[in-house]
Amino acid sequence: MNKDVVNKSMLAAAGILVAASMAFAKFPSLDFGRSSKKSADVDIYQTGRIRGGPTLQSGEYKVVLNNNSTTPEIGFYQNGKLVAEVPAKLVDQGKKINETKVYYDTTGADTQVITQMDLSGWRKKVVFGKNNGGARSTN
Numbered sequence: 001m002n003k004d005v006v007n008k009s010m011l012a013a014a015g016i017l018v019a020a021s022m023a024f025a026k027f028p029s030l031d032f033g034r035s036s037k038k039s040a041d042v043d044i045y046q047t048g049r050i051r052g053g054p055t056l057q058s059g060e061y062k063v064v065l066n067n068n069s070t071t072p073e074i075g076f077y078q079n080g081k082l083v084a085e086v087p088a089k090l091v092d093q094g095k096k097i098n099e100t101k102v103y104y105d106t107t108g109a110d111t112q113v114i115t116q117m118d119l120s121g122w123r124k125k126v127v128f129g130k131n132n133g134g135a136r137s138t139n
Contacts, residue, residue: 037064037065037066037067038064038065038067038122039062039063039064039065040062040063040100040119040120040121040122041060041061041062041063041100042060042061042062042063042100042102042117042119043059043060043061043100044056044057044058044059044060044061044102044114045058045102046058046104046112047111047112048102048104048111048112048113048114049111049112049113049114050084050086050113050114050128051105051113051114051115051128051129052086052087052128052129053084053086053128054084054086055111056076056083056084056114059078060078061076061077061078061083062076062077062078063075063076063077063117063119063126064077065088065090065126066085067090071087072087072088072089072090073085073086073087073088074086074087074088074126074128086128088126088127088128089126089127089128089129090124090125090126090127091124091125091127092123092124093118093123093124093125094123095123096121096122096123097118097119097120097121097122097123097125098120099118099120100117100118100119100120101117101118102114102116102117103115103116103117103118114128115127115128115129116128
């Protein structure tokens with residue numbers, strides 16, 4: 001009888017381990033802390049200078065939020081290469097953004113100025129400006 005109880009206990013423990021490993025396998029990016037990196041794909045349809053920063057040519061970019069410092073920064077990557085890094089302000093929208101949009105200021109300049117981005121799936125819009133610190137281009 002004692003042997004039977006031990007066998008059943010070992011079988012139950014094995015079942016729990018299998019169930020736990022399956023649960024974690026479904027969530028490989030499980031993050032118990034505050035995530036400091038978030039990304040989105042963005043199509044910039046017209047060449048534009050980021051307000052307070054460098055000029056980006058039209059094309060496809062992966063936008064990556066680096067929220068590790070006191071000022072959040074947005075990195076613009078093209079073909080896996082960092083082409084610009086810009087300080088930004090994140091403004092909570094209270095709900096997830098449904099559609100990616102890039103906003104331009106066209107007043108008083110020959111070049112389009114990118115002022116803001118709404119990124120699909122994010123809860124915060126990204127606002128660029130001179131008051132956000134210095135931007136830099138890696139070109």
